[in-house]
Amino acid sequence: MKNILKYLPKAAACFFILLFVYAAISKTLDFENFQVQLAQSPLVSAYAGFISYSVIIIELIIAGLLLSERTRTIGLYLSLGIMVSFSIYIYLILNYSDFVPCSCGGILEKMSWSQHLIFNLCCVILSIISLYINRGLQNYDRKTISITIGVISIFSSGIVIFLFLTSEHIIKKENNFTRRFPHHVIREDLSYDLKVNSYYFAGAVDDTVYLGNTTSPFLLTKIDEKLSTTRTTYINPNKKLKYSAPKISISGQSFYLSDGYVPVIFKGGINDPKGDAHQITSDSPFFDQIKIIDSLTMVIRSQSNINNENILGLIKLSSPADIILKDDALDKQTDGIFDTDGQILYDGSEKSIYYFYYYKNEILKFDTELNRIGREKTIAQNTSHTPEIHTLKDGTKKIGVPSLPSNQNMIAYKGLVLTQSNLMGKFEQASQWRKNDIIDVYDLRKNEYWGSFYLPNPKKEKLHQMLIHKSHLYVLIGKKIVKYRIAQTLLDQFNQGKPKT
Incomplete structure (x- = not known):
């Protein structure tokens, strides 16, 4: 031995x-x-x-x-x-x-x-x-x-x-642009061919997803959660105006029809078969984005009358009505227009307003009075993609060399923000980018990056918009609406705000 x-x-x-x-x-x-x-x-x-x-x-x-x-x-x-x-x-x-x-x-x-x-x-x-x-x-x-x-x-x-x-x-x-992809975050459940690519998400209530249509702006389409039955309602504003780009939003049991270029906001009930809507604002500023906070409050993005720079504001419908514009809500670096371009998001469960920049790798967090309460860097924090701006002889500004936004197609839900990214991180394979869209997830309650996941897109059709409702991710991509089941890995973040161990 x-x-x-x-x-x-x-x-x-x-x-x-x-x-x-x-x-x-x-x-x-x-x-x-x-x-x-x-x-x-x-x-x-x-x-x-x-x-x-x-x-x-x-x-x-x-x-x-x-x-x-x-x-x-x-x-x-x-x-x-x-x-x-x-x-x-x-x-x-x-x-x-x-x-x-x-x-x-x-x-x-x-x-x-x-x-x-x-x-x-x-x-x-x-x-x-x-x-x-x-x-x-x-x-x-x-x-x-x-x-x-x-x-x-x-x-x-x-x-x-x-x-x-x-x-x-x-x-x-302090992410150094290294993405982490937890496995099987989403799984395709159902899909439905909408025939056209002009739909957008107006909102979701109970077992119904509501769609607006940019080419038929007064058409509200309702589709059940099985993506099998659709119904339509034509919205009838009680005032005839020269509408420019009316858009529909759903909040609670009401729909809101807004056109920031007129500007005007109408309100009606989602269960009203006639689609009647009455005007609820007067003398509001022009705006190009709006998010409904509640029946009395809306947050908008407008432009300054002095320098045309992007600003944020609140429309309060309490008696008397009040309009609050905040010139210092966004951080200007160059022109205050393209460099502050981004998207307003609202998270009803957290009572928080977010502003996600398109070209700056940063998310601003506000309370419902538009007081800034936080700021979060995205994982591509050292990358600047602000487009080159030229000032013409008449004083107007124009984009020079086109620049692809770092972030787009954003949604906020229960403390998390999801955004489609256009920038490849470290140690990522080009083959995955050719057949998927990349979605980054940030936890704004803890001010940290959570992870990323692949959204299948083998034909590289345009991803228009995302919506989360009742543990499912809905996506408008190309001419289809696709419903994905969200795995427990990510659901735990929504439900608990911390990872499952």
Whole structure:
């Protein structure tokens, strides 16, 4: 038995050499995919670039040390350290991460995460036994070896825990443009062909989704949640005007017809078959965006009479009616028009108003009195895509070189903001961008980035708008409305405001 045991350190060394060399070569041959996997890890996403090179180099160095009998002991110690690191990494994945990513590739590709952990622990035990046997063969002090094993194990565990804690902070608070994609966030449920691409979401109530139509502005279309039955109502304003771009919004049991270029706002009941609407404002400022807060309050985006810069304001229908314009709500950098261009969002459950810039990677948060209460940077925070502006001889301003908005198609729901992004992050595959739209999710309650998901779009049709209602994501894309079921991974964010552990 002793004769067999004395060969164990050498056999263990051969095993680790094969394991580490194979692992290093497989990672190198599929290096881009290896970096993508690390970037999607809920533990070390922020360090994917550094770790991707370090792990390969360390594995090859350990394999080299194990080849020589003189350095084999050092190689076994390092083998212990790296296997302890891998074991702690998997333990944290299984017990403390926001989500469990796909299994690693390579020789262990077919194993589950739990099987990986068992395999790694067996490797840890093998390295420890080999070190103790090696001690007997080379007359090393047992106490010294025990202390060294303990120090290496604690140090290796500490490094992984440190990377986990700091990576989470960086990804959620100081993101370096590394996206994280939890798996299966949405799953297609139903779709319906609308025949035309001019529809937009007016809102949703109970089991009905309401659609407006830019080419038939007084047509309100109702579609049930099974996307199988549609009904239409023609809205009849009680005043004839030269309407320019009327738009419908749903809030509670009422619809609102607004045209900021007239400007005027009408109100009616969603269950009124006649679609009668009466005017509820007079002498309101011109506006190009409006969000209904409640039956007495609307937030608008208008333009200053002095310099034509974008400003935000409130229309209050209480008696007497009041109009509040806030020139300092938006942050001007250059012209105050294109650089402050963005979209007003309203989250009824949080009673919060958001302004999401198109070209600046920033979200502003306001209370219902338009007092700014927060600001959140998006993950592409170091990227500026404000278009080039030229001032013509008559004083008008014009976009020079066209610039694609960094963010578009935004929605706010229960403390979270979802936005379609046009910028590719680090360690992302161009093939995924060719067949999907990318949706980023931000938790504005905790001022952090939550994650991203792929919205299937293999034909690269235009994504017009998104809507969340009753645990489902509705999307207008091309000429279709598509309904997606939202996975529990994201629902937990809506319901609890924190990840499920």
